[in-house]
Amino acid sequence: MSSNRWLATGNYFTSYKEEQRIFFTSLDRAAMSLLLLCLFIWPFFIVVDNKYMLVIDNILVAVIAVMGLNLVTGFAGLISIGHAAFVGIGAYTIASFARVLGDSHALLTHAWPLLILIAGFMGAVFGAIVGLPALRLKHLYLAIATLSFQMIFQWTINFMNFFNQGQTISVGRVVWLTGQVSRSQHYIFWYYAILVVIVFCGFAVRNLLRTRYGRCLVAVRDNDRAADAMGMHPGFTKVYAFALAGFLAGVAGALHAYLYRGVGIESFTLHHSISFLAMAIVGGLGTLPGSFLGPLAIKVLDLQVERLSEWAGAHLTFATNLATALRPLSFGLVIVLFLMFEPRGIANWWRIARSYVKLWPFRY
């Protein structure tokens, strides 16, 4: 390439293979590498106490789950209000192993990467089953079908003795190359574990989206009649979209189980499904950066509002009720404001910023 490799001053590609690259300029690649490097090394310089480390880990788990939800709802256009149930399937897969084998069985503590993968596949199987109504149903009717799956899931867990009727089922501490991960290292260890999973999933999804397996999702969203005429099986594609979302949700669920060292139904309720949907919307439906930005924004907002309401509860004693209501209120408000003013989500700001930088210092 004869031109400037750092700024996109023009398209100098001479083959179609060259145009397949993810990072069009070296600047893009450098920025991404730098971001990843920062994410991996910051814990060496900044020490955060466990409470906040847990929040950070939580954000990362939510990123994986929302990535899945974004595939099915954002890219394939199939509204899923049962995503927390898929996450729950992953978590309860781990819990089942813990119930049957005992919570510190070697399989659970040593072969945890394998179990996370198994949990992902369980999620995919359930995703495909729940996706079956998509063969016939569309839009809101399909949303109701996924909602009913959420209800069935909660009901099943709550009434089955095997699952401790929704009470916490504990999962043992895992073992790593350096021996058992101790209490003080727990959150930092899972920070790295989840980060690695995210990097893998992120690149996998990014690659998937530029192949026929990603394009067909958008095709059934935009026009499933035309997708049919172009040689895709729309029904199969929709089931596949659900399976894909289920896989990522299952992985997220398994990580959640290990992170909290236990599984209880209260983490996989309808409330969580809706909050995943909110993260996807705020981040930007149908965009990959949105899956990262959405959970980050919502969780940070949640944390800030919680601190604010604590402060308000302590100082303004006459308004304690108001202070407790602040959290759900701000959550609802953010979603409504985003739907009104920026339906394409934070990812759109990201896009605008990027295109500005690309053309800098010229404005055309």
Added chain:
Amino acid sequence: MAHLIVSDVTLTFGGLQALTQVNLSIEPGFITSIIGPNGAGKTSLLNCVSGFYHPTKGEIQYGQRNLTHASPHQISSMGIARAFQNLELFRGLSVLDNLLLARHQNLQYSILHAIIYFGKTSRLEAENRTYVEKVINFMELEPYRKKMVGNLSYGVQKRVEVARALTLAPKLLLLDEPMAGMNIEEKEDIVRFILDLKKEWGTTVVLVEHDLGVVMDISDQIYVLDFGEVIGSGTPNDVASNPKVIEAYIGEE
């Protein structure tokens, strides 16, 4: 090349008779037009051929294969492509992606290959991109390659619609009113594309169109439908002098 034969096709929706015993024979390498007043059943007929509707009675045969009960994605893999009357594009994708989607059947790699991307997937994507570029050149869509389809003008979207059907590399192309709502220059462009298509690519074209001037000029064979029945067929001259056709279009004296 295969011959498309529609024999005794009847299509009913409840009490409504959309098509009544329609017989067509579409010769390979020809431009065959289907004309008729509004509501005559032209689009219904195309829907039957492309698998969106299944005829209540009768058979559709393409070469050795029976299309009567095949679904649209099966039919598209047999080399029959369809451009829609009301734009049915993937609005959220670029022109390039719209066309690449039509190569879906040709991109045979597994999901694991897709995740890794390097190697097989990359090679197949580049190969199919070459084909797509050929179609883009043919349909003169170069300036719009990377543009989002939903933001393009109507005339260009219509052209993308035809291009997408062409990207399937069809032997038989069904065009449903490709010129509706276009101005004279855009119509001339599309006519030029259709004629080139016949000459250079040897594609059989079935054209549903309201513009009688265009139809009379470029068709090798014309079928006239009215109220779901074939009321006349033959070369443009035969049809133009057929009293039944004149009656359907202009009315009785």
